[in-house]
Amino acid sequence: MKILVLISNVPDTTTKIRFTGDNTAFDTSGVQWIINPWDELALTRAVELKEAGAVEKVVVANVGEKITEPTLRKALAVGADEAIRVDTEPKDSYFVAKQLAQVAKDFDIILAGIEASDYNGSAVGGMLAEILDIASVSAVSGLNIENGELSVNRDIDGGSQVLSINTPVVLIVQKGIAKEPRIPAMRGIMMARKKPLNVVPAVDAEPRTKFVKFELPPPKAACKMVDEDNAKELIRLLHEEAKVI
Amino acid sequence: MSILVYTENWDGKFKKLSFELVSYAAALAKESNTTVTALSIGNVAEDELKKLGDYGADKILNVKNEKFTETLDNRALAKAVANAVEAEDAHVAVFSHNNLGKAIAPRVAVKLDAGLVSGVVALPVSHDPCTLKKKVFTNKAFAYVEVLTDKKVITLAQNSYELVKTENKAVIEDFDPKVDESEFTTVVKETNKITGKVLLTDAEVVVSGGRGMKGPENWGMIEELAELLGGATACSRPVADEGWRPHSEHVGQTGKIIAPNVYFALGISGAIQHLGGVSSSKVIVAVNKDPEAPIFEAADYGIVGDVFKVLPQLIEAVKEMKSH
Structure with a gap:
């Protein structure tokens, strides 16, 4: 069984968000890049399954220019066997899914994070599944493999479910798929340098959406403070002023 | 031409988000001089279906097949929705930006050769070209996105559109989505x-505790307040990592992203990653003993004080409010 983990290269979660060029582009100056947090959890689970002997190979894939290679090396250091970079600037979710479709065909399980923390598209996993015409399961918070059979946990309204599903499948994963993201050890970092990072050319695809402008949210009004001994007043304000309870 | 809305029900009752979506679609239809068709999948009684008309649906396509709601098979659902879009000759399909919407909308967009904009927060700022405002960087910024295709798929961020009642009456039609049994591959x-427990991402009230709650044994109060307000409970990342609460309750940039009407942050300092997951809440209430805690910068209402003193008072005050 082979797993492909889709990796998005995103700004560190503490990055102060700024824009350049009259607010038409994200300002990348001084930004630390990381593996998208949900992708990192997906990768951690894939590596755990490999260590448990349930999976033979874990490959990571990213659509991006050379700038994303340190992030892919980190994924290799965490424990992926191979990395693939589709060499092009990601334009929109559909464009990215089309690029990934060319490298995703030979895998049994494709893991995608529930969203990327930059443009919050929540779309690449589902689009890829549709392009490949295979099943997808979203809101996945657990994956086990026994004798080649997948057992998938997902959240639903008011509870959770355990599913069985045939491969190939795209699993769109969220918090819970792995407990903690794995931090690469020194040995992993050394080994990562020798692991293959294959660069493949982009395929023709037209984006279907275009970012035209960005803006920061307006500054928030000051917090209305209520005295510690007057919590009742807070409930009154929420009920009568804010009308939210 | 029409606008198709993918509605969601839970045990036969429409979720509030379904009425939000129909209200949004009705406003969009008015601007673009077209009509609204709502798609209902599952076992929903006629009286309940009619409610969609109250919010502006002109037509309701009723798919009674419970196989869809039982399995939530993403591929089968996407096919059903795409077939409804085609049957109605719809040019826009609207979903909620929740678990199910995120699961199906991208597949539908591919099927229809449509551009997808997810996490939309308002009506289009322009129609030609169609430009929509959406959230990016996990609530830290907004983007304006132009859709380059004729057909459009939108997922609407929760709580970003008010419910609007109309005098509309909807026509209800049974609809055959033309999906074979064999196309369902998800086995529950x-x-x-x-x-009875509200899904955290759908909850209108969320009561959340952080490390300031000191230990899992103190969550009884959080649960009590949440239950009194008909809400869900949540927690910060350290609380989930410590194992005090399940990971499914972790809200924040790497946990669940929520947008309730009111979010109670109790004993939560408000790290930037936490705020990323909750800053879409309409109202944020913070209780923390540290007046310098960053949560107060994001909060609308706050109390600087001991959460163990304040929380029992809040519970009492809510009980009193409810008794009136």
Whole structure:
């Protein structure tokens, strides 16, 4: 069984968000890049399954220019066997899914994070599944493999479910798929340098959406403070002023 | 031409988000001089279906097949929705930006050769070209996105559009989505339903605790307040990492992203990653003993004080409010 983990290269979660060029582009100056947090959890689970002997190979894939290679090396250091970079600037979710479709065909399980923390598209996993015409399961918070059979946990309204599903499948994963993201050890970092990072050319695809402008949210009004001994007043304000309870 | 809305129900009752979506679609239809068709999948009674008309649906396509709602098979659902879009000759399909919407909308967009904009927060700022405002960088910024295709798929961020009642009456039609039994490949082996418990991402009230709650044994109060307000409970990342609460309750940039009407942050300092997951809440209430805690910068209402003193008072005050 082979797993492909889709990796998005995103700004560190503490990055102060700024824009350049009259607010038409994200300002990348001084930004630390990381593996998208949900992708990192997906990768951690894939590596755990490999260590448990349930999976033979874990490959990571990213659509991006050379700038994303340190992030892919980190994924290799965490424990992926191979990395693939589709060499092009990601334009929109559909464009990215089309690029990934060319490298995703030979895998049994494709893991995608529930969203990327930059443009919050929540779309690449589902689009890829549709392009490949295979099943997808979203809101996945657990994956086990026994004798080649997948057992998938997902959240639903008011509870959770355990599913069985045939491969190939795209699993769109969220918090819970792995407990903690794995931090690469020194040995992993050394080994990562020798692991293959294959660069493949982009395929023709037209984006279907275009970012035209960005803006920061307006500054928030000051917090209305209520005295510690007057919590009742807070409930009154929420009920009568804010009308939210 | 029309606008198709993918509605969601839970045990035969429409979720509030379904009425939000129909209200949004009705406003969009008015601007673009077209009509609204709502798609209902599952076992929903006629009286309940009619409610969609109250919010502006002109037509309701009723798919009674419960196989869809039982399995939530993403591929089968996407096919059903795409077939409805085509049957109605719809040019826009609207979903909620929740678990199910995120699961199906991208597949539908590919099927229809449509551009997808997810996490939309308002009506289009322009129609030609169609430009929509959406959230980016996990609530830290907004983007304006132009859709380059004729057909459009939108997922609407929760709580970003008010319910609007109309005098509309909807026509209800049974609809055959033309999906074969064999196309359902998701097999549900086990369902663990905590009946009556609101899904965290759908909850209108969320009561959340952080490390300031000191230990899992103190969560009784959080649960009590949440239950009194008909809400869900949540927690910060350290609380989930410590194992005080399940990971499914972790809200924040790497946990669940929520947008309730009111979010109670109790004993939560408000790290930037936490705020990323909750800053879409309409109102944020913070209780923390540290007046310098960053949560107060994001909060609308706050109390600087001991959460163990304040929380029992809040519970009492809510009980009193409810008794009136």
